[in-house]
Amino acid sequence: MRAEPAADPWGTQAPPEGAASLLEIGSGTGQHAAYFAPELPHLAWHTSDLPDLPQSIRLWIEEADCANLREPIALDVTRSEQWPIGPFDAVFSANTAHILPPDAVEAMFLGVGRLLPLPALRPLHVPR
Secondary structure (H helix, E strand, C coil), X not given: CCCCCCCCCCCCCCCCCCCCEEEECCCCCCHHHHHHHHHCCCCEEEXXXXXXXXXXXXXXXXXXXXXXXXXXXXXXXCCHHHCCXXXXXXXXXXXXXXXXXXXXXXXXXXXXXXXXXXXXXXXXECCC
């Protein structure tokens, strides 16, 4: 396991100070949320993953003890009824698109398109 999540996925496009809420899609263990949320205290960081995975996310959230980390949301991106309503100002996803089947990647981007106002931040990190 890495000591730190992938190098700066934001590059020069970090969520603006005016952004208040971010949805992380495919939070996995919760490692990225626990690492980045304290660096972005102005954002309510909402984790999400498949319905059977939130327990590991909760453990990372508890360990991080960060006021802006929210409880995980059960989200299968292919099921439109599971998408949260928001409001969200940004979406973050790391290491998901390359492991999802093509139809799930398409569903993820369609869901993000419905969720966020334009223009909105949609950082997507994939391994190199």
